[in-house]
Amino acid sequence: DTEVTQTPxxxxxxxxxxxxxxxxxxxxxxxxYWYKQKAKKPPELMFVYSYEKLSINESVxxxxxxxxxxxxxxxxxxxxxxxxxxALYLCASSxxxxxxxxxxxxxxxxxxxx
Amino acid sequence: QQQVKQSPQSLIxxxxxxxxxxxxxxxxxxxxxxxxxxxxxxxxxxxIAIRPDVSEKKEGRFTISFNKSAKQFSLHIMDSQPGDSxxxxxxxxxxxxxxxxFGKGTRLHILP
Numbered sequence: 001d002t003e004v005t006q007t008p009x010x011x012x013x014x015x016x017x018x019x020x021x022x023x024x025x026x027x028x029x030x031x032x033y034w035y036k037q038k039a040k041k042p043p044e045l046m047f048v049y050s051y052e053k054l055s056i057n058e059s060v061x062x063x064x065x066x067x068x069x070x071x072x073x074x075x076x077x078x079x080x081x082x083x084x085x086x087a088l089y090l091c092a093s094s095x096x097x098x099x100x101x102x103x104x105x106x107x108x109x110x111x112x113x114x
Numbered sequence: 115q116q117q118v119k120q121s122p123q124s125l126i127x128x129x130x131x132x133x134x135x136x137x138x139x140x141x142x143x144x145x146x147x148x149x150x151x152x153x154x155x156x157x158x159x160x161x162i163a164i165r166p167d168v169s170e171k172k173e174g175r176f177t178i179s180f181n182k183s184a185k186q187f188s189l190h191i192m193d194s195q196p197g198d199s200x201x202x203x204x205x206x207x208x209x210x211x212x213x214x215x216f217g218k219g220t221r222l223h224i225l226p
Binding site: 004006040041042043045048056090092099100101102103104105106107108 | 148216
């Protein structure tokens with residue numbers, strides 16, 4: 001079992017739907033991350049939250065909207081997604097926002113866009 | 115300069131053998147080199163990590179060898195077991211970016 005919990009584990013949505021992915025950690029970590037992973041590829045960074053503030057947005061399309069309500073929670077709001085957005089979406093956290101700190105990943109949400 | 119090159123892309127090893135995965139980097143500002151293990155349907159799990167002030171780190175059957183002058187590091191899995199079959203990602207981070215740069219991954223299969 002991982003210490004970063006993601007829900008739902010699977011999500012199927014149409015291109016006009018609005019849905020949200022959720023991530024929770026209770027390790028007291030102050031940095032949280034969203035990654036996208038396609039099959040047989042490494043994770044690609046999307047967003048970084050540092051002390052609950054967005055610090056990095058890797059030029060992600062606006063149909064993905066992150067939110068960090070508090071230091072333990074991270075959401076990713078989805079709207080009007082495209083078929084190419086089908087992927088595994090991973091959340092991670094680290095004790096501090098410096099890149100030389102271990103990142104702990106959840107098991108992801110498998111997203112399919114119809 | 116931000117790339118981490120990983121090889122081989124796939125690897126088949128007999129049970130009990132040694133699995134070796136190699137990575138190379140260019141950015142001398144990198145100061146943290148983790149390895150992640152990922153099973154199908156799961157997220158990457160931190161396996162072992164090293165910082166450039168040491169040349170080797172061992173945890174159980176897993177060893178990282180680090181060559182700072184050559185800008186290379188490698189993962190050795192001793193006495194490889196079928197349960198080690200997974201995808202392994204090397205990574206590097208440090209410097210001005212708060213990002214981890216991943217290698218492209220190695221799919222390891224241990225034959226029973």
